[in-house]
Amino acid sequence: RASGQSRTRAGLGARRGLRPSARVLRALPDRSPVSRRGQVQGEFSKQLSQFWYSQETALQLAKEAITAAGEGGRIACVSAPSVYQKLRELHREDFSVYIFEYDKRFAIYGEEFIFYDYNNPLDLPEKIAAHSFDIVIADPPYLSEECLRKTSETIKYLTQGKILLCTGAVMQEEAAKLLGVKMCKFIPEHTRTLANEFRCYVNYDSGLDHDI
Ligand SMILES: C[S@@+](CC[C@H](N)C(=O)[O-])C[C@H]1O[C@@H](n2cnc3c(N)ncnc32)[C@H](O)[C@@H]1O
DSSP states (O other): OOTTHHHHHHHHTOOTTSOOOHHHHHTSOTTOSBOTTSSBOSOOOTTTTOOOBOHHHHHHHHHHHHHHHOTTEEEEEESOHHHHHHHHHTTOSSEEEEEEESOGGGGGGGGGEEEOOTTSTTOOOTTSOTTOEEEEEEOOSSOSHHHHHHHHHHHHHHEEEEEEEEEEGGGHHHHHHHHOOEEOSOOOOBSSOOSSOEEEEESSOOGGGTOO
């Protein structure tokens, strides 16, 4: 699973905090979820339940993750590729970040890409140690108890404590039960209108409740 990653990374010539190289971006398939500027774009797969945050929301969530992770912190983006993208764009060396994603097109990010299927929530590479992330930000693909329960297993395995969950307002009760998170005032926005009201949830004192 993780085996082809170092080859991809070499192809990227990517250091953390940089966009993929021009050569890699030119080679991307037409329907790549990453634009030629290295950003998650409008292309999406309905089967994979892909819908992307607006640039403003992705930035706000990325900044929140950095603040919550603290100096030298480790951030896990679980099924939230546009937050991962924003974190890379910020070009900062004082945190590290991994992208846990099912869509293998994001494997262009090399060693920071971890293939992840919520159906096998603890099927992760050995290099991903338990409780090794200061904060986990997750946006599970489906609004179902099963999907949230399984994703919660991953979140609890990865985090040292802090959790930032983005999901439908209808999941509020389940989210509180499974992860002890509470709904924030901040309202995330997407590049297209969603059928369901969407919210963020945290289990710590978060800027998403203050700086509105
Ligand atoms: C609701 S979208 C969240 C994206 C987020 N709003 C963003 O802009 O980054 C769900 C994400 O889950 C991923 N996904 C789809 N199927 C999955 C699976 N079986 N396991 C884990 N993630 C999956 C999708 O590729 C997508 O990135």
